[in-house]
Amino acid sequence: MNAITPKPKLPVLDLRGVNMVSRQSPATMVAEKVNWTVQVGEFWVVGAPQHSGKTDLLMTLGGLSSPSGGEYYFLGEAMPIFEESRLPHRLRLGFVFDGGQSLGQLTVAENIALPLRYHRGWSADEIESRVQELLEMTELMPWANSSPANVGRSWQQRAGLARALALQPEVLLLDSPLTGLDARHTTWWLAFLAQLSRGDRSVGGKPVTLVVTADDLRPWRNDAGRVACLANRRLLVLGDWHAVDDSKEKVVQELVAG
């Protein structure tokens, strides 16, 4: 009797010999020959010293920069995606910038509503209801009608998170979400991301695959299950925390020591 073998799941991110360059100055190499696979539901933290190219790494993963070499697939589709026809596939990936990067001309609530108004043919009531839900979830209600410039950086970061979650992405890339936060905000972010990783109603109940960058790995030890480190134009894909503790690489030891 022929046993029916289950179809293997596509990796979420699949990088094969990818070379990454800086978006600001394309002549600067950020990481060379990166081989890395991220599976569905995994929670990765990529540690790297400051100014080592964390943002450029995420920009490449998010399809905002083209790799200068190698092959990169997102859920089986070659990246980056520029064609209109493949845009729905591209929107399965969300991006949270360091600092939120809200549009200065819009209020916090309008920023969160923007992707819904642009991509979804929803009615105004449906959009308002979804925005209210995201504002409550990220505790941004008091700043809903404020300009991003009048909101603290910690809250702008949350506005960026709420905006990225509006379209219910399956994968979320977060650029240094804990940088510059106080203990209260740090605790909130860690708890919220852990909840997203397990599956939250705000994203349809499915576990969200997470990739975050950090210049200090210590806060992530209890929540992120997988670790990689970027230094000297190399991405060290370490795996679990045992591999991190056993690593003899100086940069890894520094990132764990804080």
Add this chain to the structure above:
Amino acid sequence: MQQAGATAIPAPPPRARDRWWLPRCYSDLIGRRVFAFLLALHGVGAFALITVGVLLRNLRVAQPVMRPLIAREIHRAGVQLLPMFFFAAAALGFLVIGQTVAWLSRVEAANNLLGNIMVIVVVRELGPLLTALLVLARVGTANVVELGTARALGEVEALEALGIDPVHYLVVPRVVGMAVGVFALTVYLILGTLVSGYLWVFLQDVPLLPGDYFRELAGALSYLDFALLALKTCAFGFIIAIVTCFHGLGQPLQLNEISRATVRAVGQSTVACILLDALFISLYLTVT
């Protein structure tokens, strides 16, 4: 007196020191300027083609977002500037028409030229060009600063991450708004100038009846004037929007580079508008 241990800086030779502000070689300078001009032309031309492509391809995309943005830009590049244009029309009417009519009325045979002079000076030349330059000063410069700041602060990347084409969201409304705005303001400026011109004439006790004045003007106008006026003003608005958006958005900028980008955009927009005006003059002379 020089201190012990300090390194003496050799003084430049007298001839070079006296002419430090001159280029080393004029052919180098001219060559650099020509290449800079060609590169700017290439960049602006490519940006214009991309914008037109995005405008045509995305006509029906995200209309609930785009319609208010276009309305806001028309308001900014048109309605908001109306008070300034009424003032400019009053001033232009006095400067050009008030004086010209008063002077022509003293010469018997020259009265027949009144309509033609008014149409050439106000309708074909001064109206559209002055409008374009005023809109450039008031709205074009703001475009460069707004878009340059958005670019420097990473808002463009944020739009891309949300799957929103920055050219569609940021440039297309400005292009449409400015083309409509320059056209509408030119019409208001011309009408205001002609009316205020007659007011100045009346105040100077020149023996010219309103019927004669407007009959002269109407007689000098042809359908071609209306068509070229619409075409020219929309083209001015398009060019100003494209050049200013290109300098704000089309290249990576740091915050401290925005002021220089604004100056470059104003210079290039002015030159482009004057060249386009010259092209329209030759076109008109060829057709007629």
